[in-house]
Amino acid sequence: MVLAKSKKSVGLGNQLMKDRFGKGKGADRKRVGAVTRIDHSTGQEYITNDRAEAGWVKMRSVTEQGALDEFLATAELAGIDFTAEKTNNVRIIHTDQRNPYLLTAAEERVVLGKQKALKSRLTVPRRPHWDETTTPEELDRLERESFLQWRKGLAELQETQDLLMTPFERNLEVWRQLWRVIERSDVVVQIVDARNPLMFRSEDLEAYVKDVDPKKENLLLINKADMMTFMQRKAWAKYLKSAGIAYRFFSAHLAKEMLNAQASESEEEEEEEEEAGPSSSGAPLKPEEANEESRDDVGGEGAQQREDDNELDTRILTVSELEEMLLQYAPKDAGPDRKLQVGLVGYPNVGKSSTINALIGAHKVSVSSTPGKTKHFQTIHYSDKVILCDCPGLVFPNFASTKAELVVNGVLPIDQLREYSGPATLVAQRIPRAFLEATYGIQIRTRPLEEGGTGIPTGDELLSAYARHRGFMTQGLGQPDRSRAARYILKDYVNGKLPYVTPPPGVDDAQEFNRELYDISHLPAKRQAAVTAAMEELTVNGDDNASLLSDMVPLPQGPKSEKLDKAFFKAGQGSAGHLSRPFNYKYTQQGMAEAEGKQLSGRKLRTMIALEKGIDPKDVQMASGKKHFKGGRKGRGKRRGNVVDGDD
Known part of the structure; x- marks a missing residue:
């Protein structure tokens, strides 16, 4: 029986149209706002949609863009229209010889030489000159034009010289935070990672600080210095000192451990004083002594090297020593009520927030292992004499050999x-x-x-x-x-x-x-x-200081070759050097079972024993009682049932 068609049922086509253009649908395609722009080539005005973005989108760090996204962002900054063209750009990569994402030694030498010759062209964007008569609209237009020219210069350098550049910061709002920090600070501290200091240092930033005000000072603070040995710190100190770079070693991790140890010691001393009165065991450790005890010589040096470590060039500063050093940069002509303003600048994930937390001794700045946690510059009143300005972590333009180097350095x-x-x-x-x-x-x-x-x-x-x-x-x-x-x-x-x-x-x-x-x-x-x-x-001869990276001579052959040679030149056989089985026999089920040492049984075992003792296997078969091993010539007559012709 055919049922009547329900009036509530809707066809597939109508349902799709309703889902697409129904009530409340297509709100994202509606024109919610419009912006009038001018095509500078023709002078005509045209209207385009204004994207409604949240506040956090404007401050979102943009370090890497595709070709299309970069082109659209450049067109938006310039305020011009464009025409899209489709091109065919296919690249075939072979991975059988080497990793295509890394450079060979010869290629790396060529790239480093070209980078050294063009290093002076790596700049940071400058803020245009402004004064009290400049309106906010004029300043915004000037900043956009200056930022656009800076991006065009870097793009031309990358295209004409065939060099790979770091995915530098492309968001103008992030650079504006840097400009404000530089203008407010008396000393700009670049915090770099001790594992690769030159990778995270921007030479042009130091020049820009001097351009803003020659009285401003620069300092290179090498954080995470506890990951270096004394000899490594000594080698880096020798290079930085010869290059005329003001630097100091610091470790936010060690400073935090020292603060925690001092807090626990003070709590224990208070409990002991409450229970047994004043303690006569001795005075508590000073911060410098506590830091010296908490910091081990990662290279295993002796007492002489620990004494050399006390030198200022290679010593890892404590919190109090770092504060005293920063106060030396205070302007001499400043009034008594003026505070020293210290700007902290650096790449993402180099430890700017951790350094501030170690300085103030409390968790005042959010810390994350993801690069780019800080979004706005923060002003922190450290003491009555010092104000800290934490700038958002941004990636300065720099040359890079490969993107893999940026990943392992924590930039991406x-x-x-x-x-x-x-x-x-x-x-x-x-x-x-x-x-x-x-x-x-x-x-x-x-x-x-x-x-x-x-x-x-x-x-x-x-x-x-x-x-x-x-x-x-x-x-x-x-x-x-x-x-x-x-x-x-x-x-x-x-x-x-x-x-x-x-x-x-x-x-x-x-x-x-x-x-x-x-x-x-x-x-x-x-x-x-x-x-x-x-x-x-x-351990041999009591050598307890054996290093895992010992000078071991590699074996001339691998395990696979040794196994093949052992089977090929097996001792005890007259046919040494000749294979008795096919090469692919070891990959069969029987060959794998034989390789695993499976025990033979039956006639195979007797045949194997006969071959080992030098007996003919046919003699063993004749001595066997089974019908399968009966010898003798078979009759040639026709079979009639179980009787052969010619038998009596």
């Missing part, structure tokens, strides 16, 4: 990473294989030398070993999830779990420069006990 966010093979390969090249295996408790399988291997694990080999160890597998095929493993390893590298310090210019052997970093003391606490126990078993 790892969670937004798309291409992971380049950064992972860079980590595998910098960190020794033994230290990686000891840190994660894994075994990295590399290609043998005779099969084209280099002895250094590739990025895919490192990621595959880590993914199998952690159980990171893809859905469906069950292959190692290298993308997920790369995020864990890269975050460990950026956070300092995998230590590495870039050598200063003039030091070519980076492996020898970082040799002292790869000992047992730099392993995680959970891995130190296991590695120490294993090293005690392998």
